[in-house]
Amino acid sequence: MVSPHDRFDFVVAANRLPVDREVDDDGVTHWQTSPGGLVTAMDAVMQDRTACWLGWAGDPGEDVAPFDRNGVRLHPIGLSTEDVRGHYEGFSNETLWPLYHDVIVPPRFRRSWWASYQRVNTRFAQAISEVANTGATVWVHDYQLQLVPAMLRSLRPDLRIGWFNHIPFPPVELFGQLPWRHSVLRGLLGADFLGFQRTNDAANFTRACHQLLGTSSTGDVISWRGADDGRIGAEPRRVRTASVPISIDFTAMEELARTPAVRRRSREIRASLGNPRTVLLGIDRLDYTKGIRHRLRAISELFADGDIAAPEVTLLQIATPSRERVSAYQDLRSQVDGQVGRINGDHSGIGATAVHYLHHAYPKEEMAALFQAADVLLVTPLRDGMNLVAKEYVASRWDGRGALVLSEFTGAAQELNSAFLCNPHDIAGLKGTILTAMREDPASLRKRMLAMRRRVRSHDVHAWAQRYLTALEAAPGKPGRG
Ligand code: F6P
Numbered sequence: 001m002v003s004p005h006d007r008f009d010f011v012v013a014a015n016r017l018p019v020d021r022e023v024d025d026d027g028v029t030h031w032q033t034s035p036g037g038l039v040t041a042m043d044a045v046m047q048d049r050t051a052c053w054l055g056w057a058g059d060p061g062e063d064v065a066p067f068d069r070n071g072v073r074l075h076p077i078g079l080s081t082e083d084v085r086g087h088y089e090g091f092s093n094e095t096l097w098p099l100y101h102d103v104i105v106p107p108r109f110r111r112s113w114w115a116s117y118q119r120v121n122t123r124f125a126q127a128i129s130e131v132a133n134t135g136a137t138v139w140v141h142d143y144q145l146q147l148v149p150a151m152l153r154s155l156r157p158d159l160r161i162g163w164f165n166h167i168p169f170p171p172v173e174l175f176g177q178l179p180w181r182h183s184v185l186r187g188l189l190g191a192d193f194l195g196f197q198r199t200n201d202a203a204n205f206t207r208a209c210h211q212l213l214g215t216s217s218t219g220d221v222i223s224w225r226g227a228d229d230g231r232i233g234a235e236p237r238r239v240r241t242a243s244v245p246i247s248i249d250f251t252a253m254e255e256l257a258r259t260p261a262v263r264r265r266s267r268e269i270r271a272s273l274g275n276p277r278t279v280l281l282g283i284d285r286l287d288y289t290k291g292i293r294h295r296l297r298a299i300s301e302l303f304a305d306g307d308i309a310a311p312e313v314t315l316l317q318i319a320t321p322s323r324e325r326v327s328a329y330q331d332l333r334s335q336v337d338g339q340v341g342r343i344n345g346d347h348s349g350i351g352a353t354a355v356h357y358l359h360h361a362y363p364k365e366e367m368a369a370l371f372q373a374a375d376v377l378l379v380t381p382l383r384d385g386m387n388l389v390a391k392e393y394v395a396s397r398w399d400g401r402g403a404l405v406l407s408e409f410t411g412a413a414q415e416l417n418s419a420f421l422c423n424p425h426d427i428a429g430l431k432g433t434i435l436t437a438m439r440e441d442p443a444s445l446r447k448r449m450l451a452m453r454r455r456v457r458s459h460d461v462h463a464w465a466q467r468y469l470t471a472l473e474a475a476p477g478k479p480g481r482g
Contacts, residue, residue, distance in 0.1 A: 007133040008052040015144035017055035041461040086116025092144045101383040125151035150190025162472035167385040169201040172208040192477035195244040197411040202241040238476040250460040253395035257368040265369035277312045281374035286319040291380035291424040296339040298430040303347035311352035371396035380424040386411035400446040403437040418448040
C-alpha cells in the first residue's frame with residue numbers, strides 16, 4: 001500500500017521517470033516503460049533495497065501521486081508549462097546542452113530560464129529530502145539537476161549524495177561563458193562523489209573549480225571551504241571525482257539479438273532494401289551533436305565520386321524525433337530532410353534508393369534486427385558523452401560480423417579502440433574510413449568485433465552501477481570520514 005510518509009534507503013533522481021505518462025482519449029493515464037539504459041541499470045541496484053525514483057513524467061501537468069512499479073516507488077514531479085519551457089527546453093537544452101557539447105550551436109543565456117532551472121532543482125531537492133531515510137544514499141543524474149546536490153545537503157546533511165553526468169563536461173574556457181557558472185559548480189560540490197564519462201570530463205570539472213572557485217585538490221579529491229550558499233566556511237568538504245563510463249546490458253542485448261524472431265526480421269529488412277551488397281546504417285536521436293549532416297555529406301560525396309552506387313550500397317538512416325519544440329532541432333530537421341532529398345534526387349534510381357531515411361523511434365527488437373542487418377554502423381558525433389548505440393551494436397553482433405565506424409569525439413571511442421575511428425569534421429578522412437570499413441576482410445573484421453565485444457561484456461551496465469556505488473560509498477565526504 002502506497003503511503004506518502006514512506007521513507008527510502010536508496011533514492012534515484014533523474015530528469016525523467018523510467019516510465020512515460022500517456023493519457024488516452026478517455027482521459028485515463030497509462031504509464032509506459034521507457035526503454036533507456038538507465039532503467040535497466042537502476043532496476044538491478046534497486047531490487048534489493050527500499051528504493052524510490054523521482055522524475056518528471058515527460059509532459060506538462062500537476063504532481064501525480066506516487067505509485068509502486070516492480071517493487072520500486074515512482075514519485076512523479078509535475079512541471080508547469082512554464083517550467084517545461086524554462087527548465088527542460090530552455091536552460092537544460094538551449095543553454096547547457098550546447099555549452100557542454102563544445103558550442104556546436106550557440107548556447108542561449110536567459111535569466112528567466114535560470115530562474116526556472118533553480119525552481120525545478122529546488123522542487124527535486126525538497127521532494128528527495130521528504131522521501132529519503134536517515135543516512136540514505138541518493139544518486140542524482142545528469143545536467144538537468146546540477147543544483148540538487150548542494151540544495152539537498154543543506155536540507156539533509158545526513159545523506160550520502162552522488163551525481164553522475166551522462167554528457168560531457170566542457171573545458172573551463174567554454175564553461176566560463178555561463179553567467180551562473182559559480183552557482184552550478186557550488187551546486188555540484190554539495191555531493192560526496194561526482195562521476196563523469198571520461199577522465200577528461202572529470203579533469204575539466206576540477207580545473208573549473210580551481211580556476212573559478214579557488215578550490216585545491218589532492219589526487220581525485222577536491223577540497224572546498226565554501227558553504228553551499230557560497231559563504232566561506234571553516235571546515236573543508238572533500239568531494240571525490242572520477243570517470244565511471246556508463247554501459248549497456250550486454251547479455252540482454254545479445255540474447256535479444258539471438259532470438260529467431262529478430263534474426264528473421266533482420267533478413268526481412270535486408271530483403272526489403274533489395275538485398276544490397278552493403279548496408280550502411282545510422283541510428284541516432286535527431287540531434288545536432290550526432291554529426292548526421294557530416295555523415296550525409298561524406299555519403300553524398302562517395303556517391304558523387306562513384307566510390308559507391310545504389311542499389312549495391314545503400315544507407316539506412318534512422319533519426320529518432322527529439323526535443324521537437326527547440327528551434328535548433330527544427331532547423332536540423334529541415335537541413336537533414338533537404339540533404340537526404342538532394343542525395344536521393346541525384347543518386348537514386350527506380351528500385352535503387354541511395355538513402356532510406358526514417359524519422360521514427362523503434363522498439364529494442366527492431367533495433368537489434370537493424371543492427372544485424374547492417375554491414376557498417378556509422379556513429380559520427382561531433383561530441384557525445386558516451387554513445388550507447390555503438391555498444392548496443394557490438395552486443396548484437398554475436399555472429400562476429402559487421403564493422404563500426406566511430407567518432408573519436410565519443411566517450412565510447414575510449415573503450416572501443418578496435419573500431420574504425422574517425423574525425424567527422426574531416427570529410428575526406430571520413431569518406432576514406434567508411435570505404436576502408438566496407439572493404440576490410442571478414443577475418444580482420446571479426447578480430448576487431450570480438451575485441452570490442454570482450455570489452456563491453458566485461459564492462460556492462462551492472463558493473464558500471466556497482467563501480468559507481470562503491471566509489472560513492474568510499475568517498476570521503478565530511479571531514480573526518482574516509
Ligand atoms: O544523456 C543525455 C540525455 O539528456 C538524457 O538525460 C536523456 O535521457 C536523453 O539524453 C534524451 O533526452 P531527452 O530526455 O531530452 O529526450
